[in-house]
Amino acid sequence: MSDRSSSSHAWWKALFRLQETGLFLGVAAVLGVIYLSSARDSFYSPYSLQDMLHQIALFGVLSLGAAIVIIAGGIDLSVGSVVALSSVVAARLMRDWLPALWLGAAPPQTALVGLTLVVTLSAGFLIGVFHAFLINQIRLPPFIATLATLAGLRSVARLISLSQPIGITSDLFIKLGNDTTFTVAIFSVLAIILSVVMGMTVLGRHLYALGGNEAAARLSGLRVPRLKLIAYGLSGLSAALGGILFAGSTGQGDGNLGIGYELWAITAAVVGGCSLSGGAGSIRGTVLGLVLVQIVIKGTGQFKWGVSSTEVEGLVLGTVVVLAVAFNQRNNKSS
Amino acid sequence: MISLVRRFPAATFAVCLGFAAMTGCGGGAGGSKPQASSKPRIIFVTNSNADWWTAVEKGMKDAAAELNVDAEMRRNEGSVQGQIRILKDVLSLPDVEGVAVSVIEAKAEGVASAMRELRKAGKIVIAIDSDGAADSREAYIGTDNRAAGRIAGKVAAALRPKGGPVVVFVGSKEAANAIDRRESFFAGAGDAFTELETFTDGGDKNRAAVNVRTAITKYPEMGVMLGIWSYNAPAIAQEINKFAELRAKVTVITFDLDERAVDQLANGWIDATVCQNPYDIGFKGVKLLKAKIQKDQKTINEMLPGGATTIETGVRVILPKADSRVKVDNVMTIEEMKKWLTSKGLKSS
Known part of the structure; x- marks a missing residue:
């Protein structure tokens, strides 16, 4: 009996040591506060929850890629610019470039969208490969390499779009980013795949090892340049996917889309337990961090503050981020 | 530092030259003076990248073709800082003689100050679409x-x-x-x-x-x-x-x-x-800037009768x-x- 009691006690202790437990409690606490407030009915309405899920999926795609790079000991500041670039590339592919292949005939919708997705995602992956090249071969620090492309790719996006929003007319493409079911399904599949890769494969363990101690990883025989290429490639790929979804959601490719979105992606990863020094965090935690951030944003919007809720949002979100990260750090130290 | 300069004189000269070019060296505190030409160069600076500006751009281009003006639109991404940066860039372009600005925030002193600097540098500055401080522009074209x-x-x-x-x-x-x-x-x-x-x-x-x-x-x-x-x-x-x-x-x-x-x-x-009539704003913006640059008093009087400073596009x-x-x-x-x-x-x- 005492054995059973002590094992049960150990189980509870282990549960509370889990990094995600703090996030679960944070999410539950925020949901509880909203439930007890005057914002309950509007926040918990199906439409509101659906909108929140949609935003979680849209920003989640970006956060997953950002999390992998952070776990691998890097940083990707170019996410927002890749979102803009991929949105205008996709829009121009569908409006101008791909229809030319059909020599004036109307291209089939599915083939047009399919080709657009393949080309845009490949472009995103290649941007990640370019980041890895700058970091591995030119020896630029990741912060500088991706800071340069943050500015450069935004400029390329504006050049391609001629600084004008490009309307998207394909219903199928719009559905990907505008229909919550599609967007959430895409995000969920990506989250599950990346969670399995990071938690259950050799590649995942190598990425953690790289982020934990690059020198040790190199001395252990890990192929560090290749691992960085994979991490940045995945981040570029997920940012391009985000660009496709945001373009579908807004119905436009826009060189000014996604300004500051890299900060949202990094915030979700950090709140979710990813350490900016690398080697720590998880896809699970990132998703939970993202959920917490989006609940706070949505919840803040539903309260009647007497001033514009968008003016209060940053203050509330900043406070929650500080509390969440402080709790994570304290929890990690004690465990 | 001195030894570096001694060891690499050519590189130092090139760096100095590049820096001077970037900062508009020689132009004084007010930036580069515009150089008058038969085909004046003007720049429109937007407040955001909304689709609305496409119609302004069309009016601007039609007027530029009709009036033999080199006109360009630079779109701000929607921030005050972004607009200030564009205005500072324009300040360093000596061949730009006229600037039309859609002021992103009426009370943003940085934007007003950048517009005043442009005027000090001898460029004609007007506000379009969204007006700014009265002393920062010569006229306003747009909707009341x-x-x-x-x-x-x-x-x-x-x-x-x-x-x-x-x-x-x-x-x-x-x-x-x-x-x-x-x-x-x-x-x-x-x-x-x-x-x-x-x-x-x-x-x-x-x-x-x-x-x-x-x-x-x-x-x-x-x-x-x-x-x-x-x-x-x-x-x-x-x-x-x-x-x-x-x-x-x-x-x-x-x-x-x-x-x-x-x-x-x-x-x-x-x-x-x-x-609004963004096409008209674009067209009239080019027409007024050209008239002011070339001191075409007849056109200025037609567009701004009785010394008015506002053109209402309805x-x-x-x-x-x-x-x-x-x-x-x-x-x-x-x-x-x-x-x-x-x-x-x-x-x-």
Whole structure:
């Protein structure tokens, strides 16, 4: 009996040591506060929850890629610019470039969208490969390499779009980013795949090892340049996917889309337990961090503050981020 | 440092030369003086990257071709800092003789100061679309946003005589056109209309859509949705159309005519839009700048009679179909507006 009691006690202790437990409690606490407030009915309405899920999926795609790079000991500041670039590339592919292949005939919708997705995602992956090249071969620090492309790719996006929003007319493409079911399904599949890769494969363990101690990883025989290429490639790929979804959601490719979105992606990863020094965090935690951030944003919007809720949002979100990260750090130290 | 200069004199010279070129060395504190030419170069600086600017650009290009001017549009991404940076860039271009600025925030001293610097450097500066401080520009071309707001208010009162609570959507509350349109909307609509909240999106179109969704759940009692900036219109129409019951009791009033809003208005998802004439703003902007650069007093007097500093380009009220309740000047149906757009080669206005 005492054995059973002590094992049960150990189980509870282990549960509370889990990094995600703090996030679960944070999410539950925020949901509880909203439930007890005057914002309950509007926040918990199906439409509101659906909108929140949609935003979680849209920003989640970006956060997953950002999390992998952070776990691998890097940083990707170019996410927002890749979102803009991929949105205008996709829009121009569908409006101008791909229809030319059909020599004036109307291209089939599915083939047009399919080709657009393949080309845009490949472009995103290649941007990640370019980041890895700058970091591995030119020896630029990741912060500088991706800071340069943050500015450069935004400029390329504006050049391609001629600084004008490009309307998207394909219903199928719009559905990907505008229909919550599609967007959430895409995000969920990506989250599950990346969670399995990071938690259950050799590649995942190598990425953690790289982020934990690059020198040790190199001395252990890990192929560090290749691992960085994979991490940045995945981040570029997920940012391009985000660009496709945001373009579908807004119905436009826009060189000014996604300004500051890299900060949202990094915030979700950090709140979710990813350490900016690398080697720590998880896809699970990132998703939970993202959920917490989006609940706070949505919840803040539903309260009647007497001033514009968008003016209060940053203050509330900043406070929650500080509390969440402080709790994570304290929890990690004690465990 | 000295030893470096001694070891690499050529590189040091090249770096100094590059730095001098970047900072406009020799031009004094006020930047480079413009160089007069037979084909003057002018730059339009936008406040955001909304679709609306495409129509301004078309007017600008048509005027540039007709009047033999080299005109270029530089689009700001929606931030004060971004606009200041563009204005500073223009300051370092010696061949630019005229600048038209849509001032992003009326009270942003950085923008006003950058415009004053441009004037000090000898460039002609005018404000278009959204006005700035009086001493920062020589003239303003655009809609009298106060008048436009009042007209929007009157249209709302005509379509909704009993009034109601209003939710407002805008990119930035501080923009002069936003302040003018919002304040005068309520003045024109009357006391029966009260403001519930103004949602801002900072120029982020995804956020604009999120704000509409938030308002729908937060304020089920709202009676009017007012979209102040052009892209707010499609964001409102897209969402409100999903709720037949709510749509039936909410009046949607917007400004300008975004490309996506054309069909939405035709479908009746928007009740009325108060539309500026961006094409005219672009055309007249080039014409006035050229006249001022070349000191063509006759054209200046024609455009700004009696020493005026404002050119009013007027507004049109666009409705899904003719409605006898709306008794204001310049009312058009969306079908009439579509014909006008086609005649100018435009998709939005």
